[in-house]
Amino acid sequence: MSYQNILTETKQRIHYITINRESKLNALNAATLAELHTALVAAFADEQIGGLIITGAGTKAFVAGADILGFPALDAAGGTQLAREGQTQVFDLIANGPKPVIAAVNGFALGGGLELAMACHIRVASDNAKMGLPELTLGLIPGYGGTQRLPQLIGKGKAMEMILTSDMLTADQALQCGLVNNVTTPEGLLAKAEEILGKILQRSPMAVKAAITAVNASGSADGFEQEIAAFGQCFGTADMKEGVDAFLNKRKPVFTGK
Structure with a gap:
């Protein structure tokens, strides 16, 4: 299938999904989320695919957040629907999927980008990655699972600090607190994700x-x-x-x- 906002490729039972909006720092808009849903459903149903790697195009960002251009037009009901659709169609779909999904975090993973990475089962980050949930700077809170998954990964106290201050973590800090599983060079990022997924694919x-x-x-x-x-x-x-x-x-x- 042809996509406008993502790239997909399958090699040796590994399916790669790349958010391909580099000029927008791979920000998640409605069209991108819809394409992600379609690609994920297809990959989970394909018996030739054993696991997935999700990453962002370029070296600056995994996903630098949600595309907020449409936010001013939303009221409370619209915001609720936005969060619920994103959760069920993409983030929960990944987290509860039948196949392992690894996030290869290259560069910024902010807001919805970090939430996307946290929905994945394992996270590998490049050493130039920076991660955070800055929604409070917009008068918002995380709406794609950030307030739920971050405490599970790093503990309630640290999660509360990250969310309330909107501070970012470096890759090494994220590794120390358990937010990511591994840190590597940008050049070795995909190779590390492939190494981990390759081991998983040897299991039943x-x-x-x-x-x-x-x-x-x-x-x-x-x-x-x-x-x-x-x-x-x-x-x-x-x-x-x-x-x-x-x-x-x-x-x-x-x-x-x-």
Whole structure:
């Protein structure tokens, strides 16, 4: 499919989605979010794709936030709808997706850009990256999951400080507080993301999906029950039987995703 605001490519079971609005620092507008939704749904449904990497075009920005040009025309109802549609169509879709999604954060990840990265399951940042949620400088708060996902990643106190002050973190600071998993050079960013995803793709796709579901339930009232249920369901898969047989017979498993 042809897109106007994103680029997509699949190589060796890895699907790459690049936000391609470099002149706008890859800011998220309605059209870009709509294309992201379409691309994500297609990738999750494609059996040839094992995982995804999301990044931004150029070296200056992953995504420098939402495109605020349309904000003045919105009232309270319009703002609510904007947040709800973005959450369900893109951010929650990524977080709850059946395949691993890694954010390769190149440059600025601000506002909706950081929220996009946080919705991904793993984050790798270039050493020139800067991350923050500056919505309060606009008289707003984060609306794409920032107030929920940031405390889960770095703790309530640090998240409160970041959101209320609108201060940015450097890549090294983000690594220290657990906001990102790895920091590397801009030149090595995609290679590091590919390295991590390559390891995941050696695991059972069924188990990967189950693990994502269980980890996402962490801290919820039924988190342990969801883990138990997902664990039990794995026993009904051919992948589990293959994995156990391979272990017992000291060979490398060949998972089929069934």
